[in-house]
Amino acid sequence: MIAELKVRGWTPPEGTALDWGCGTGVAGLRVAQAWPEAVQFLRVSDRSNPAQRFAAKKATSTGIAVQSAATAGDAAPNLLVISHVLNELTPDALENLLALAERAEAVLWVEPGTFTVSRQLVAVRERLKERFRVIAPCTHRQACGLASPGSERHWCHHFAKIPGFVHTDPGWGRFSRTLKVDLSTLPMSFLVLDRRPAALAAPEQSSEARILGEPRYYKGFSKILSCQADGVSELILQKRDVSELLKAMKKDPGSLYRWERDGEKIRSGERIF
């Protein structure tokens, strides 16, 4: 998600970032490290005091300026960072979190790419989309295409790149074997919102499309579930039309494209990320 935002030239608002439900604080830390010029202070908060203390200490030890809860009071952060919390929240806790999100200038929200949680995140998007510009994963401001009849079995998930060292590190190997966690793929869902005037006023990038899940390859063609302003549709890439594009997708599947289409058929495609 961070890599895509960087490629697209998006930067968080300057000021304070709050990692809400921080756990070890890894999400806030990554964001602060990715945009040091924007994140001037990092706040961490968690219902677990030991987790909050750990996250604050860890961030401080890497040279990040951590703002204490006492200093912050109930001021809304400029950037709200939320990672892997949705399935732990009671309805009341979620309401409180959404109220906080509404007061932030921008929100970076990452969740696992499971059907249930990604659908919950879509519901969050529908709640907040009037107030914010949806920067990602959506390429449009319309209602989510997954709410349309026929899309019930689909969900908005994507695949994060796993750092190479994870595959060679014995500790990660042990972790994977012991907990039976597949480290070859990392499904995630995410939501990036921005309500700064420039974001709200920016023209719609309606020609862009997001691939949901992964392309499915068959002999001579491939099918993708593509989300764009006109909804979610299953599109076909035929080898005879777009052999180079198909080859590139197989080698390194992208997530965000600009298609030239003839109905359900893709005539050409330009990868954006």
Ligand SMILES: C[S@@+](CC[C@H](N)C(=O)[O-])C[C@H]1O[C@@H](n2cnc3c(N)ncnc32)[C@H](O)[C@@H]1O
């Ligand atoms: C799965 S962990 C994720 C931690 C971290 N954000 C990450 O991505 O590694 C969920 C965290 O949310 C915190 N949490 C759950 N409900 C909360 C609430 N109502 N208020 C604050 N923190 C909460 C938990 O204590 C836990 O640290």
